Every structure is written in structure tokens, then in C-alpha cells.
Amino acid sequence: MNINQKYKQIRQETTEFCSHLHIEDYAIQVVKFASPPKWHLAHTTWFFETFILKNYIENYTEFNSNFNFLFNSYYNNAGDRILQANRGNMSRPTTDEIFEYRAYVDTKIQEFLQNVSDKKIIDLVTLGLNHEQQHQELLITDVKYMFGHNPIFPMFNNKFNLVKDKNKSFENIKIKEGVYEIGHKGNDFCYDNELGVHKVYVADFEINNYLVTNGDFIDFIESGAYADFNLWLDEGWTWVNINNINSPMYWHKIKGEWHYYTLAGLQKVDKKAILSHINYYEANAFAEWKGMRLPTEFEWEIASKQLNWGKRWEWTNSAYLPYPNFKKENGAVGEYNGKFMSNKIVLKGASVATSKKHSRSTYRNFFGPTERWQYTGIRLAK
CATH class of the missing domain: 1.20.120 (Four Helix Bundle (Hemerythrin (Met), subunit A))
Structure with missing residues (x-):
């Protein structure tokens, strides 16, 4: 083409x-x-x-x-x-x-x-x-x-429920310590923030080959986690209290049952489906509750060949910073990524809303820690 x-x-x-x-x-x-x-x-x-x-x-x-x-x-x-x-x-x-x-x-x-x-x-x-x-x-x-956020929750299209996907495996992947190469290789398209292939050292780690489900997160909610300051980063705890947060975005408890808005309309939460629409603070608190952690962007990229990914943008524990030898282009095109390298967290993978063939294991998405209107999810590591 x-x-x-x-x-x-x-x-x-x-x-x-x-x-x-x-x-x-x-x-x-x-x-x-x-x-x-x-x-x-x-x-x-x-x-x-x-x-x-x-x-x-x-x-x-x-x-x-x-x-x-x-x-x-x-x-x-x-x-x-x-x-x-x-x-x-x-x-x-x-x-x-x-x-x-x-x-x-x-x-x-x-x-x-x-x-x-x-x-x-x-x-x-x-x-x-x-x-x-x-x-x-x-x-x-x-x-x-x-x-x-429309009070009657209108349907966009009855075939547009994008939050129904389920995990296909339940394995833990072990990665040995070592020095690994990070960054985009080859001549196909990538963004400037992916360039600058460089080596990083990582210690032994394990990473789940599955994402946190709605059922997992309901257990988190019902444990009283949104009211337990011990689980939250300080800024996250402030965000929870100022905004009265007690569930993921689009979730509503109706007659004792959790429902969520999908583009196919308001539906009962599918406990087996993959969690979506949570921010970095919620992801970090859930990991703390489970006695685990979020992977770094480097761990994620190293493990990506062995992971099932592409259904949710996955929060990492890495700040969005320039790679070694990162260089901005002159003019307006140079404003595309580089000037946002502050107060952002890297997300890896892709989501069900991402255009086909538009994501790579080296792709570095980035959002602020409070943002959750994207199709974001959680993969745990330890």
C-alpha cells in the first residue's frame, strides 16, 4: 500500500x-x-x-x-x-x-x-x-x-463494548538478571521518544502474563482499600479524598450490584473481564494491597515477547524521561513528545481502542498519574 x-x-x-x-x-x-x-x-x-x-x-x-x-x-x-x-x-x-x-x-x-x-x-x-x-x-x-457522564448513559453502538476481553493465560514469567537493550530498532516508523537504543541492567524479577480483572478489583474495593491510607501514595491519597473516589471510572453501584458504562450502554460489571479505566495511583495501591508492584517500563519491554498484551495501556512504575542521546527536532515537530517529559508516567502496550498496527513493544505512552479516561489496566510484578 x-x-x-x-x-x-x-x-x-x-x-x-x-x-x-x-x-x-x-x-x-x-x-x-x-x-x-x-x-x-x-x-x-x-x-x-x-x-x-x-x-x-x-x-x-x-x-x-x-x-x-x-x-x-x-x-x-x-x-x-x-x-x-x-x-x-x-x-x-x-x-x-x-x-x-x-x-x-x-x-x-x-x-x-x-x-x-x-x-x-x-x-x-x-x-x-x-x-x-x-x-x-x-x-x-x-x-x-x-x-x-450523560445522565441517561446513551448507547454509542451496540457492538462497541470494548471492556469485555478476558485473560487467555494465567502464567508468571521469570526473567533473569542481566543487561538488556531498550529502544526501537529498525527503519519502520516510531516516535522520537523511542529512539536511542541503550542498555539497562535489571535484577531477577517475575511478571504476570495476565492483567488484573474486574473481580480482582471488586475484592480490593470491598476490602476497604479506598479508605486505607496505608495503601496509597501521599498524592494518591489526597486525590482519593478530594474527589471522593471509591471505584474505577464509569462504575456505578445500583441496587447492590456494580455496573459500568460501556459504549454499548450501561451493563453489569463482568467480573472475569479485564479491568479498565484506573489511574496510576489506583494501580499502585492495588499492587501494594497484593504485596506486589508495578513493573518498570524496562522490565515490561524486556518481558514483552513472552506476554499477552494489547488490551489495555498498562501502567508502569517509570517516570516519562528522555532516553540517552534523545534529541528533539527543530521547529513544531520537535514539540510532539519531548516537552512533556515531566510529571508523567509511562504506559506500555496498547489498548482495545488503539488503531491497528499502531503499537510496538517500544512504544512509550504517557499520562499524568490522576488520568484514567483511557483504557488503562494493571499488570503486576515482583
Whole structure:
């Protein structure tokens, strides 16, 4: 599949997901971190217009001169932008106009790519497609947050219960101490934060080849763990108390039984299914309760060939920091990962919401320790 075909396919995947939405859904922003579907559709389009069309087509005509301000996310090098919390305030431009914008840019990009062989440009388009796939995942999780906080728990699609997967094995993997190589190898696509192959030493450790289930976590809840400060990191204990947390996100106890919101509607919690939507503090407290710990990102990567992974983003016990010899690119592209290397925790693997072929054992996802609207889970080590 050539780059033009990939472009067309990935862009269609985004709009196919949105085909299940109603017009009223497109502009809703429930909280600062969950952007409206309309904004995702426009921002991913803005990426291609800003970094490809404006830079490489002489006398290119912008679709709308206001869109750089409206749909730039965090690229300071690309100019001014609206506050993230204000993305849901834009009743205009309309959703129809955003789809017209996508069609306009898609036509220009596909015409442009017909005569492009420059590796630098193709690599930039590839980055843009991977960026779009990241936003496909964010679309799923942001839409779930929107519907999951609607008082009537509307169904997105009856085939979209993404939290029903179960473990396929129940083994413990033993890894011997030694020096191992970490980081991305090869010439296929990866992000800059994966580069810089380097060696790390790890001591003997064991890691579970399965993830914590809903039933496991119900036992944690019913033991009184959310009220036991001994299990929690200090900041986690503060978070629990300030926010009155007593269960994972989307869980509700109804007539004595736990239910959770799925994109297929509100359902009873399946105790055998893999846990989802917990943050780093909850994952760490659960590990403490079990007398175990979370793996480091290096342990996880070393063990990954022997693990079943890909259903949940798995919290590690590693801070998101640069690898040796990490180097940011010049300009806006250099803002993609490097400037977020503070107060974040690394998550490894992929989730059921992650685009196909978009994850690697070297992939370094990162979120703040309080965030849990992604499909996050727990794998234990010792």
C-alpha cells in the first residue's frame, strides 16, 4: 500500500467512527482534557494543511485563515491558539464546514502525493497519519467520557463494548538478571521518544502474563482499600479524598450490584473481564494491597515477547524521561513528545481502542498519574 492509499484509508477510518454520532454530539466538551469530536476532525486536518500543504505547495490557498488559531493544539512554533478548555465553545464553524475542510485538504494532499518521492515529505505525512491514529483513539475515549457522564448513559453502538476481553493465560514469567537493550530498532516508523537504543541492567524479577480483572478489583474495593491510607501514595491519597473516589471510572453501584458504562450502554460489571479505566495511583495501591508492584517500563519491554498484551495501556512504575542521546527536532515537530517529559508516567502496550498496527513493544505512552479516561489496566510484578 503506497502513502496515498494509506492516507485515504486512515482518514476514512476517522470519519467512519464519527458516522455513529448525531449532530448534537460533535461540539460537546465535558471536561478540559476530553476534546469535542468536531475539534479532533479539524485538528488532524489542520496538521496536514499546516505542516505539508502550506510548506510545500507554492501559493497554497488556506481553506479558512482562522483555522490555525482554532485548531492548533499545543504547537507554539505554529502560532497562537485557543485555550484547550474552550474547544467546546465553538458552535461555529459548523460541523458541516469541518467536513468540508477535511474534504478540501484531502483532495489537495492526494493530488500533492501523486508526484512526491522526497523521503522527508513522506516521513512527515507518515507522522501525520500516526498522529491521526492517536486521535482516533482519543475520539473513542473522549466520546465515551461524554456519553458516560450523560445522565441517561446513551448507547454509542451496540457492538462497541470494548471492556469485555478476558485473560487467555494465567502464567508468571521469570526473567533473569542481566543487561538488556531498550529502544526501537529498525527503519519502520516510531516516535522520537523511542529512539536511542541503550542498555539497562535489571535484577531477577517475575511478571504476570495476565492483567488484573474486574473481580480482582471488586475484592480490593470491598476490602476497604479506598479508605486505607496505608495503601496509597501521599498524592494518591489526597486525590482519593478530594474527589471522593471509591471505584474505577464509569462504575456505578445500583441496587447492590456494580455496573459500568460501556459504549454499548450501561451493563453489569463482568467480573472475569479485564479491568479498565484506573489511574496510576489506583494501580499502585492495588499492587501494594497484593504485596506486589508495578513493573518498570524496562522490565515490561524486556518481558514483552513472552506476554499477552494489547488490551489495555498498562501502567508502569517509570517516570516519562528522555532516553540517552534523545534529541528533539527543530521547529513544531520537535514539540510532539519531548516537552512533556515531566510529571508523567509511562504506559506500555496498547489498548482495545488503539488503531491497528499502531503499537510496538517500544512504544512509550504517557499520562499524568490522576488520568484514567483511557483504557488503562494493571499488570503486576515482583
